[in-house]
Amino acid sequence: MQVPFTKPYFTKDMSVKILFNIKKIINEKNLMIGEFSNSLEKKFSNFIGVKYAVSVNSATTALQMALRYANVRGKEVIVPSASFITNVSSVIFENAKPILVDCDLNTLSYNINELKRKINKNTAAIVLVHLTGYIADNYKEIVKLAKENKILLIEDCSHAHGSKVDGKQAGSIGDLGVFSFYPTKVLTSGSGGIITTNNKKIYDLAKSLRVFGKNFSNNHVDKLGNDWFLDEFRSAIALEQLSVMEDILKKRIKAAKFYIHNLPKSDLFTLLNLQKNTQSCWYNFPIFFKKIAHKNKFEKEFSKNNISTKSIYRPVFEEKVFRKYFYEQKFIGSKKMLNSSLCLPIYTSITKKELVYVIKTFKNILQTA
Numbered sequence: 001m002q003v004p005f006t007k008p009y010f011t012k013d014m015s016v017k018i019l020f021n022i023k024k025i026i027n028e029k030n031l032m033i034g035e036f037s038n039s040l041e042k043k044f045s046n047f048i049g050v051k052y053a054v055s056v057n058s059a060t061t062a063l064q065m066a067l068r069y070a071n072v073r074g075k076e077v078i079v080p081s082a083s084f085i086t087n088v089s090s091v092i093f094e095n096a097k098p099i100l101v102d103c104d105l106n107t108l109s110y111n112i113n114e115l116k117r118k119i120n121k122n123t124a125a126i127v128l129v130h131l132t133g134y135i136a137d138n139y140k141e142i143v144k145l146a147k148e149n150k151i152l153l154i155e156d157c158s159h160a161h162g163s164k165v166d167g168k169q170a171g172s173i174g175d176l177g178v179f180s181f182y183p184t185k186v187l188t189s190g191s192g193g194i195i196t197t198n199n200k201k202i203y204d205l206a207k208s209l210r211v212f213g214k215n216f217s218n219n220h221v222d223k224l225g226n227d228w229f230l231d232e233f234r235s236a237i238a239l240e241q242l243s244v245m246e247d248i249l250k251k252r253i254k255a256a257k258f259y260i261h262n263l264p265k266s267d268l269f270t271l272l273n274l275q276k277n278t279q280s281c282w283y284n285f286p287i288f289f290k291k292i293a294h295k296n297k298f299e300k301e302f303s304k305n306n307i308s309t310k311s312i313y314r315p316v317f318e319e320k321v322f323r324k325y326f327y328e329q330k331f332i333g334s335k336k337m338l339n340s341s342l343c344l345p346i347y348t349s350i351t352k353k354e355l356v357y358v359i360k361t362f363k364n365i366l367q368t369a
Contacts, residue, residue: 004345047169052203060086079127081315126145128174130163133186154175210228252281258355292340
């Protein structure tokens, strides 16, 4: 048996509807900002529980738009050191300085004490990443710090479609949320993204920037933008996925519970400590090994058994392109967390047979660890 790490979710019924809508788009010859993108934005904002949503061509673009609103040029933007490369690159694209803050293994989010130390009068924005789909239980402290210091709080929800905390959806906690529709995501259109917010000014700016910076009142371009819109084809795919989002979440949560209930107890590793007030969409199912040697052994043996696994991320501060920005800085918590992590396969259509095979293989490896 072969178990991939992830797989996009399309049922036969979904595929039929998507193909019908793509044919409709071709026949009507409106390829941008039309029926499907408008419907996606309305339904996605309703799903998140906010007033506005703006579809765009990627989450990276969405981050740049958020940073443009915060006027970060020449200023500092705080980013968790356990995050994806685009959280840093989008800051650099907007001519700001990325400030990494170490993370805590227990929350997968900011070390609050270090975050407090790194906030200063030059801080223009804070990026809150919901890593692996988990909204950290220290989110209230981060929201409070942002408000007290009048700093824009950007939620990176690229892993967190449908994740909740205290009844609030990811994407409704900060000043705005950015989501990715990349092929591996819980909700995908192949590529793309969307911004969620209750702020009309952010909404209006994003709508302008995605079509070259156009002023819709006079059709003049009065700010620097780009062709950052999400086309109708991808909007139709995302819309169909959104229509079955509750089913997607139920299936992923069921798969995660199977892992939790059936993985053997061991001192070699720990699982994510999910709080009762939190619902994860389980973009990843991470395990954290106490020794790197054990993590490497499990990864190697899983591969031999045709089961795909991976770490959450390579530490962003170790990427060659960013080394000059974080020279000699140490992020001990993030490095330990990321290097010790191994994510098991999880996707919406994963079968019980596949889950049983992963568990059986895990137990077999554990016996020789």
